[in-house]
Amino acid sequence: MTQLDFSGDPPPFGHPMLKYFAFDPNYVNLNHGSYGSLPLPVLAACNKLTLQVESNPDLFVRVKQTELITKCRAQISKFVGANMNEIVLVRNASHGLNTIMRSFEWNAGDVIVTCNTTYDAMQGLARFLHDGPGHPEVSQFVIQWPTSHAAIIARYRAHLESIPRHAGQKIVAIIDSITSVPGALMPWQKLVQVCKEAGVYSVIDGAHSIGQEMNIDLSKADPDFWVSNCHKWLFAQRGCAIMFVAERNQGIVKSSFPTSKLYVSPQDRTFPGESFIEQYNWNGTINFVPPLSITAALEFREWLGGETMINAYCHDMAVRGGAYLASFFGTRVMDHTGEFTCNMVNVQIPLPSDVLPSDEINDIFYHKMLAPTNRKTKVSAGIFHHNGAWWTRCSAQIWTELSDFALLGSVLKEVCAEVVHELGLNQNAGWSNEDR
Structure with missing residues (x-):
């Protein structure tokens, strides 16, 4: 694998894998599914080919x-x-x-x-x-x-x-x-x-x-x-x-x-x-x-251990991370049977159901998550509205650990409260036991 500018055995999945990506150390990426994430060895191969x-x-x-x-x-x-x-x-x-x-x-x-x-x-x-x-x-x-x-x-x-x-x-x-x-x-x-x-x-x-x-x-x-x-x-x-x-x-x-x-x-x-x-x-x-x-x-994935190993880790992390967030929020995962879940998990977030979807709401969420003024760490995950409730879509990858879901949970709970405050709503408005 020297042509990809790395050698030896890969590190264990989780945070040790972050050294193979170019992420800002203050950025936690749980939204890989939107734009992908280029491994540094693949980037090196691209640079070599460009030359x-x-x-x-x-x-x-x-x-x-x-x-x-x-x-x-x-x-x-x-x-x-x-x-x-x-x-x-x-x-x-x-x-x-x-x-x-x-x-x-x-x-x-x-x-x-x-x-x-x-x-x-x-x-x-x-x-x-x-x-x-x-x-x-x-x-x-x-x-x-x-x-x-x-x-x-x-x-x-x-x-x-x-x-x-x-x-x-x-x-x-x-x-x-x-x-x-x-x-x-x-x-x-x-x-x-x-x-x-x-x-x-x-x-x-x-x-x-x-x-x-x-x-x-x-x-x-x-x-x-x-x-x-x-x-x-x-x-x-x-x-x-x-x-x-x-x-x-x-x-x-x-x-x-x-x-x-x-x-x-x-x-x-x-x-x-x-x-x-x-x-x-x-x-x-x-x-x-x-x-x-x-x-x-494809060569990088083979070096990592192949498709079965990669997806087994990512799927398990998605399931465990989703369960953690649902428990933390006191809500639910969308797919309680698991038949819809690969490496992305959808979890209901604590935002009142009378907050209707709009570009303004999306802008507030992504600005507060990706360009915060009150904290150093930035975190990404999808936010969307479906069937009368608000959800986060989290993408688990080979660098993801349960602590990333914990960080996302604390940020989203904070952001949901700020959204409610900025819109002048009651935190419990439209929030029923059935939603939970």
């Missing part, structure tokens, strides 16, 4: 780059159990999902199925497509926790069956593998099968999957489309993602975005997926170092 690029850009772009992209695609394809000819590198999950969704030729009567927990940018994409040519309708499926995987599957099947059908109609479902807010593992493989039975295209937003969800096997799950960020949980450089397009659907995604010089018009193709891979190897001058850092990230 290689800049030493001779012509040689790198014209000769070396495609070779490295091909190697990277081979590695990550194996990691997610996909055929290599169905995987390309893109900038981020939103980029990939936009490429897919904008490739459909929308007609009147077509339907896009979203969910109330669909990532907000994807909700915006669905609205944008509805406003464009063809005006596909948007049908929203609603999930409110507490619930179960079985209930979601049954209700999703009923939701698809309730959509009026007609000849020539397309129905395209955007499905999260792990929802962003709340951070919850979905039964996405079974929802893919429900879509197949209903004749619905499945577009899986797997932004949080790679590096957090164990045993991803796209060949077995067989979605129509699937996209996942590699800079979130896999430890690659921000931002990079992979886009999976099943070979049967590569005639739908006719062009990369931006369109490559290697684009082939449909009438000139000898097979539907012709030029699919090649277009993503070159579609303008961009920095390929972030996606190529996937190779270094």
Whole structure:
């Protein structure tokens, strides 16, 4: 592993791991899921590759780059159990999902199925497509926790069956593998099968999957489309993602975005997926170092002990940390059965239920957590409103210890009280035993 500028055995998980990251010593990161966190050895590999690029850009772009992209695609394809000819590198999950969704030729009567927990940018994409040519309708499926995987599957099947059908109609479902807010593992493989039975295209937003969800096997799950960020949980450089397009659907995604010089018009193709891979190897001058850092990230994870060891620690820390916070606040975890929990845990925070969600509330929370005036330590975790209550989404990582949850608890209790005071509310307003 000398090429990553570290050697020997890794330290134990927990705070000893912090030396492999560039965090401010006064910053406690329980929000890794939002933006990812780049390990210093992977950063060193990126810097080395950047110097290689800049030493001779012509040689790198014209000769070396495609070779490295091909190697990277081979590695990550194996990691997610996909055929290599169905995987390309893109900038981020939103980029990939936009490429897919904008490739459909929308007609009147077509339907896009979203969910109330669909990532907000994807909700915006669905609205944008509805406003464009063809005006596909948007049908929203609603999930409110507490619930179960079985209930979601049954209700999703009923939701698809309730959509009026007609000849020539397309129905395209955007499905999260792990929802962003709340951070919850979905039964996405079974929802893919429900879509197949209903004749619905499945577009899986797997932004949080790679590096957090164990045993991803796209060949077995067989979605129509699937996209996942590699800079979130896999430890690659921000931002990079992979886009999976099943070979049967590569005639739908006719062009990369931006369109490559290697684009082939449909009438000139000898097979539907012709030029699919090649277009993503070159579609303008961009920095390929972030996606190529996937190779270094995979090597770093192998050095740490591999996927099972990494995720066992992170999952256990999420469960224990969530239980601690719920006890500290006198509240509850959202997922009391554990079937929705990978390495993110959602815990109700002591904020009155009559405090309604707004940009102002979010700004107050994040300013007081990340730029405090009354304490030295900064702490990050997601804050959101769901089903009449306020929650924190905490991401457990290889550097996390229970003391980090304790610090977050004390900060959030303090911030919740300040929010109530600033809004002129009663601390107990709208706070019932049922909430607890």
